[in-house]
Amino acid sequence: MTKLSDKTIWITGASSGIGEQLTYQLASKGNRLILSARREAELERVKSNCPESAQKNIHVLPLDLSDLDSLDNAAAKALKIHGNIDVLVNNGGISQRSLVSETSFEVDQRLINVNFLSAVKLTKLVLPSMIQKNGGHILVTSSLTGKFGTPFRSSYAASKHALHGFFEALNAEVWDKNIYTTIFCGGYIKTDISINAVTGDGSAQNKMDANQAKGKTAASAAAIMIKAVERNKREVYFGGKEVMGVYLKRLFPGLLAKMLRKMKINEQK
Ligand SMILES: NC(=O)c1ccc[n+]([C@@H]2O[C@H](COP(=O)([O-])OP(=O)(O)OC[C@H]3O[C@@H](n4cnc5c(N)ncnc54)[C@H](OP(=O)(O)O)[C@@H]3O)[C@@H](O)[C@H]2O)c1
Structure with a gap:
């Protein structure tokens, strides 16, 4: 059990949603935080919302x-x-809302770069210092879409699946150096993710999906992530009934495939 207090924690995607809520909860536990994202003003806003101390x-x-x-x-x-x-x-x-047949290759590349390769690169840049210090933890925000592909999210799903392969391998390589990985697989969580999701030409969808609007809060997701790190969990699933998809894929993959086809029809209406 690793208590998350008095730690130096670097959070990407801290300017909104899950990263913002992680910031508030980790700040209140007495950690030293480094907040990253593109929008500096939003990062400053998040910082200013933390207790003054x-x-x-x-x-x-x-x-x-x-x-x-x-x-x-x-x-x-x-x-x-x-x-x-x-x-x-x-x-x-970033997420995606577009059919494979209507998605430009540049959009596929952007999803892989932002969601997967940046995590690989940051991890490789930080890992040597963790190895030298003989300790560290890497928390990765994947998605249930990292466990099974769903329509309209082809390269998003690919980028999240890739995280699993990479961080499972890393976990097996560094556990004896007191370095751990936790992969969080979220279902529907009410953040700006669907508003910012890219469409086939790379422009933002600019609207909140109904499922996201009804989703779990980002604060509850952040609390589960912190608990998972503190308990050294390798993987954690979080959401509503969509979490069942993980177990359906494991036990009844044919049934899940049929359900996903129906999901495509429903979303096109
Ligand atoms: N919400 C869900 O239902 C859900 C479910 C499963 C997994 N997730 C995952 O949760 C993570 C956080 O998303 P969220 O739900 O909190 O959505 P969000 O509110 O849209 O937050 C996304 C964060 O990522 C940052 N970001 C996006 N593109 C970036 C770039 N090119 N460079 C640097 N930062 C970038 C954004 O900051 P800037 O715009 O300021 O750069 C923002 O801080 C994502 O990895 C997402 O895939 C979300």
Whole structure:
């Protein structure tokens, strides 16, 4: 059990949604935080919403996860702030709402870069210092779509599936160095994710999906993520009845495939 207090924690995607709620909960537990995303003003807003006593321990570090070459510099800065990172939270990401046949390849690449390759790169940049310190934790925000592909989310699902392969391999490599990974698979959570989701030409969908609007709160997702890290869970599922998809895929994959086909028809109406 690793108590998440008095730790240096770098959170990507901290400017809204799940990352914002993680920030509030981790700040109130007495951690030193580094907040990253593209929108600096939003990161400052999140910081200013934290208790005044916690704000001196919160640094804002803007970055763009789609610009993979810029991440070396960002990680060097993050490591310099407190001399190490105890917990890296690879949370920043974008979703997708478009059919394969209507999605440009550039959009596929963007989803893979932002959701997968940026997490790979940041992890590789931070890992040597964790190995040297003989300890660390990497929390990754995947999705139930990381366990089974659903219509309109082809490359989103691919990017999240890829996270599982990479971080399961890493987990098996570094457990004996006191370094752990936790993959959080969320269902419908009420954040701006569907509003910001990219369509086939790369433009934002700009509307909240009904399922997201009815989803779990970002605060409850953040609380589950923190508990999962503290208990060294390798993987955790969170959401409503959509979580059943994980078990259906395991036990009745044919049935799940039929249900997903129906889902496509419903969403096209
Ligand atoms: N909400 C759900 O139902 C749900 C379910 C499962 C998994 N997830 C995952 O949860 C994570 C957080 O999403 P959310 O639901 O909290 O949605 P959100 O409110 O839209 O937050 C997404 C975060 O990612 C950041 N981000 C996006 N593109 C970025 C880029 N190119 N560079 C740097 N930061 C970037 C955004 O900040 P800026 O715009 O300021 O850059 C924002 O802070 C994502 O990985 C998402 O796939 C969400």
